[in-house]
Amino acid sequence: MTPTISKPNGRKIQLMATCLCDAFFDNVAKATVEVLEHAGCEVEFPENQTCCGQPAFNCGDWTASRQVMRHTANVFKGDKPVIVPSGSCAAMLFHGAPLEFEKESDLGTINDLAGRTWEIADYLVNGLGIQKWPGRFQARIAFHRACHTRGTPSGAAAMQLLESIEGIEVIPFGEAEQCCGFGGTFSVSFPHVSSSMGCLKLEHITAVDPDFVVSGDMSCMMHLGGLAEREGKPIKTLHFVQILQAALQNHA
């Protein structure tokens, strides 16, 4: 994965809310806006945004994926930083897209977008230089590092902010480096392996009995939350920006 170096880090930003937040997790998108605004950002939400194209990319249909990515690049044109509350969708923009456009004539446009795209924790800590998050949130949390942030500063950045909040205790759990089993369409084309991976992850997480399971990617949370609910042992999941938002509400 591409490390974030010398990306534009201004405070006038474009928000890519992601299709999952568009369809299911409006609260996460709202929290993202409020967190960014607290950090002094002017948030623009380009109305014509849809999806990063990753489902088609992962299925091998790069023609369909490039069609979506061209649309996305057009929607997010300009020179503002593009902030994404998902390590996976961000990685699609800055890593996946340049791969699928390797031999395309508009690779330059795609590289331009890649060079402006930030996963939100990385942007807050390494873009804006925020080292501590104000407020208080009383909870023991298990933080699941989303796989598509491997090799990027995002996981460490999210942990740094979470641990800086008064009242938060981040508790370690077993086999933390392992995937939750989601993997996009993998979860439906390999239902047995995918579910087994998720159940193993849940076993490790529930063994330490956290108040919340937290991640920077709602796809992982949707998978683990859905598995736990189907098993009749629901867990409380949150995106880490929701904790930042909640901490602000408890800010004196």
Added chain:
Amino acid sequence: MPEQKVDSYARRLDRPVQQAVHDNSAAGTEKRYGSLAKDFTDADSLRRLAGAIRQHSIENLDIYLEQAEASLNRNGAHVHYAVTADDACRAVSDILKKAGAKKIVKSKSMISEEIHLNDHLATQGIESVETDLGEYIIQIDGDHPSHIVKPIIHKNRRDIARSFEREGLGDYNDDPQTITRRARDFMRGKYLGADAGITGANFVVADTGRLVLVTNEGNSRFCLAAPRIHIALVGIEKVIPSDSELTVLLNLLGRSATGQQLTVYTEFINGPARKDRPSGPEEMHVIFVDNQRSEILASNCREILRCIRCGACLNVCPIYRQASGHAYRSVYPGPIGAVLSPLLAGKNFKQLADLPKASSLCGACNEVCPVDIPIPDLLLRLRNKAHEEHLPSPGTPPMAGFGILASSPSIWKIAMKTGGLSSLVPLEKLPLPYLSPWLKTRTLPGWRGGQFRSWMKSRNKK
């Protein structure tokens, strides 16, 4: 709906076997991490350096291979080239026949598995005994390795004790020390009676012609102690420029494979016996095997040829841990196999084109790879290749419609709003075949399509 083969294999796999594979792999991952962290403050940069060394080696293979041939000849070894697996098998049996060799002992070599050497030798009336304990057990069981480094990761000591009893190696006894001692007693006779020893090579150094072999059992040394002839089967990509690169690669190989600083035995073989170097076989042959490697080198997946066969990607892979090695239906399982096996299949790519799909693309394999192979990128390229070749992929939703939907914002916005209608009927009743595998084990959150958009709009109006 038709199933993905790896998924259905994993579903049918015996629980104790799955548990053994999982536990053993997870332990391997822990050991690897510990041994690297103990000795290197920045293991990641070492990994990248090793990746650059291997990439340089394969991109200049035309130069280094010629250089290796010249060096090997200078050292007194005979060099052969084999384009296909059949060529490689024939090269071995031709050498053996010419020398009148009937009995051989073999140390562990993935390329010999790849070309199915033992099957070929059997048809030629040549006895070939695997001397690595794991490989020997595989051989007497008529089984296949399920891990690159730990071939019998799927077996337990009770299975092995039964096999030994069946082979007449003593009464049933599942004590590991007893099993090992019996194997050793049996092997000693085989080493002494063998006409030739066959090995692989972990590296071939171009400028010195040195063959480097790493093992933990010392069996490869025995294979070269008594027999007159040494045949080394080597993939053409194993060549590296000089000895100095070994300092990086050997430091990473043992740690990545088994969490050892170095394997117990590291052998440097500088050619056959001669006056000033009296020990070892009189005759040495090195067979460089291509078997599709040139094609891979010419493809957009050439980085896979950096691989030094440590197995770290298998150990860390959650799919391997659930499905075990045999699910991959090929010599190389796990993430490395999901890339390499379909490529080695060449014209039969189609038969293994499902393997690159058997990944959640979590990237753990790349993170542990000692030569920094971008395995997820290569899996994606192979998925794209399979799609371009119109190969079927069970359970994978077609994406053309998604492409249109997600590039047409007005339709997208309507779909977001009307998706809420799904809450009026039970999801299970919807005619969405790709939803049912999800819903079988997972619930979906309630549909809230368009809510964020409305919220954002109402804020902007204020």
